[in-house]
Amino acid sequence: MKYRRRIYYSAEQRADIWDRWQRGESMRSIGRIFDHQSSSVFSVISPTGGIRPPDRMRGKHALRLSEREEISRGLSVKQSLRVIARQLGRAPSTISREIRRNGGRAGYRATTSDLAAWDRALRPKSCKLACHPFLAQAVSAKLRRKWSPEQIAGWLKRAFPEEAHKQVSHETIYRSLYIQARGVLKNELLEHLRAKRTVRRSKHASLKRNGLGQIKNAISISERPASVEDRAIPGHWEGDLIGGSGNSYIATLVERHSRYVMLVKVANKDTESVVTALIKSARRLPPELYKSLTWDRGKELADHPRFTLATDVDVYFCDPQSPWQRGSNENTYRLLRQYLPRGTNLSVHSQAKLSAIARQLNERPRKTLQYQTPAEKFAQCVASIS
Numbered sequence: 001m002k003y004r005r006r007i008y009y010s011a012e013q014r015a016d017i018w019d020r021w022q023r024g025e026s027m028r029s030i031g032r033i034f035d036h037q038s039s040s041v042f043s044v045i046s047p048t049g050g051i052r053p054p055d056r057m058r059g060k061h062a063l064r065l066s067e068r069e070e071i072s073r074g075l076s077v078k079q080s081l082r083v084i085a086r087q088l089g090r091a092p093s094t095i096s097r098e099i100r101r102n103g104g105r106a107g108y109r110a111t112t113s114d115l116a117a118w119d120r121a122l123r124p125k126s127c128k129l130a131c132h133p134f135l136a137q138a139v140s141a142k143l144r145r146k147w148s149p150e151q152i153a154g155w156l157k158r159a160f161p162e163e164a165h166k167q168v169s170h171e172t173i174y175r176s177l178y179i180q181a182r183g184v185l186k187n188e189l190l191e192h193l194r195a196k197r198t199v200r201r202s203k204h205a206s207l208k209r210n211g212l213g214q215i216k217n218a219i220s221i222s223e224r225p226a227s228v229e230d231r232a233i234p235g236h237w238e239g240d241l242i243g244g245s246g247n248s249y250i251a252t253l254v255e256r257h258s259r260y261v262m263l264v265k266v267a268n269k270d271t272e273s274v275v276t277a278l279i280k281s282a283r284r285l286p287p288e289l290y291k292s293l294t295w296d297r298g299k300e301l302a303d304h305p306r307f308t309l310a311t312d313v314d315v316y317f318c319d320p321q322s323p324w325q326r327g328s329n330e331n332t333y334r335l336l337r338q339y340l341p342r343g344t345n346l347s348v349h350s351q352a353k354l355s356a357i358a359r360q361l362n363e364r365p366r367k368t369l370q371y372q373t374p375a376e377k378f379a380q381c382v383a384s385i386s
Contacts, residue, residue, distance in 0.1 A: 007040040017044050018052045042199075049178020050199030056121075063090075063098060063117070068110035071095060075105055128168050129176050129185065135168055136185065139176075143189045146338055147364050149173035154371035174200060193338075215297055215304070218317035221325055228292060231256045234381040235291040238329035241266070241274065241300050242336065244346035249300075250354065251277060252336065254328045255289070258377035259369065261332055261361045263354035274300040275307045282311040288385045292316060294326055335361055 009017065013034065020030045027038040027045065034040075058064075067088050074084040081099070085092040099105060102113035129136040135156075142152045149170035160166035176185045177193070178200050228236045234257040243249050251264040251274060264281045267273040282290050292314045295301045304315040318325040339357045340346060349357075362378070365371040 007036055007043075009034075009040075009044060014044055017041060021045060021050070022052060045199055049175075051175055051178055058118075058121075062121075063094070063114075065110065065114045068098070068113050071098065072108060072110040075099070075108055127176060128172055132165055135166060138166075139168065139173055140185060140189060143173075143177075143185070143192045145364075146192050146360065148193070149177075150367055151365050151371070154367055155365045158365070158371045215299065215302055215317055218297070218304075219315065221294060221316045221318050224292065224294065224316045228256070228294075233291075234258060234378075235289045236294070237290065237292065238294045238326040239278070239301075240296060240326065240329045240333065241269065241298055242333060242340070242346070243269070244340065244342075244344050246345045246347060248346035248348075249274075250340070250346050250349070251281075252329060252332055253278075253281065253293075254332045255374075255378065256328055258374050258381060259328055259332075259366055260374040260378035261358045263336075263358045265349070265351045265354055269300050271300050271303040275303045278307055279310045282307075282313060286382075286385060287312065289381060294318065296323065296326065332361070 016033075017030055020033070021027075021041075027041040030041045031038040067090070070088055071084055074087070081095045082092050085095045088095070098113065099108050102108055102116060129139060138156070139149075139152055142155070143149075147155070152173060153168060153170040156167045173185070177190055227233055234255060236256045238254045238256060240252050241249050242252060247269065249266050249269050251266050253262040253264065254260070262281060264277050266277045278293075290311065290313055293307075294316045295304075296318050297320055301307070301315065301317075307313065308315055323330050336357075339360075340349075359375075362375040363373050365373050369377055
């Protein structure tokens, strides 16, 4: 049986790999730089879950190799420990411990002792979650409810503003999830994150979408009132259609002011089915909370005049290949894939099930809302018009 030769990277090459990974390059492209397969890059990245380990540094008070060489020379000419300590400006107890733990007077060697000290310094440090069981339990519970680490960190800060020991950064949560050597959060909790990855990707890694279809007689987003842009006024929505296997589809609606989400079951992708479903959902809301709808160029809303006639809601369309013009909906799309993974049949979900998913999303705190939940924010809008 032929075995693949193991590939070793030098410290400089490993540093270059980490630099490129943090800039958002893929493992495959990094591997090509070194003329190796992506699997060899994975062996560097994966042990710490895609999170770059901190550069190791010696403590400023630790003995240096040159000092150990002086100790070795002093021992060879049978100097006393106090004389050696005085020459180095160190405490005699420091020199005594150094010699005792590294072979004694007869077996002490400077280089061997220096390497041993470097190895002994490599020991795991307990993170905040390991030191505070309450915090670890709270984080685990929220992860199981599909909250993101950033949402959990923001919620803790809001819930316990004066208790620092009950707060933790989202970065610490990510590190405890991806670096399993810490042993604080169970590996199974990774399944509750939005992105089902075994390593953490750089924030610079790009995600791209293809352009969508065209709509005739579309009112451009450039004609949308300026008051919609700043999100200060509630009642302006963004919409999209997400697809699953077997030609199954669900309409998503996000209110720009509160980020409140509604999911609408649709029978098919044709404009008749989609517009009919959207009209039905719009009639459940007060007119003050449904003033406009911004959609992409998908042809499922080709019959938008019928929607506007039935609901008195103005429809605006984004520019082609410009998904960022519906930023709230794009973000919600990524959140929804945590509940409705790609490739699954969406038709199996009843409207009640979709409403339950939307309710869970609306009860998750959002950073952009200062960690209020969309449900809280939307309830304030409803109360203001009552």
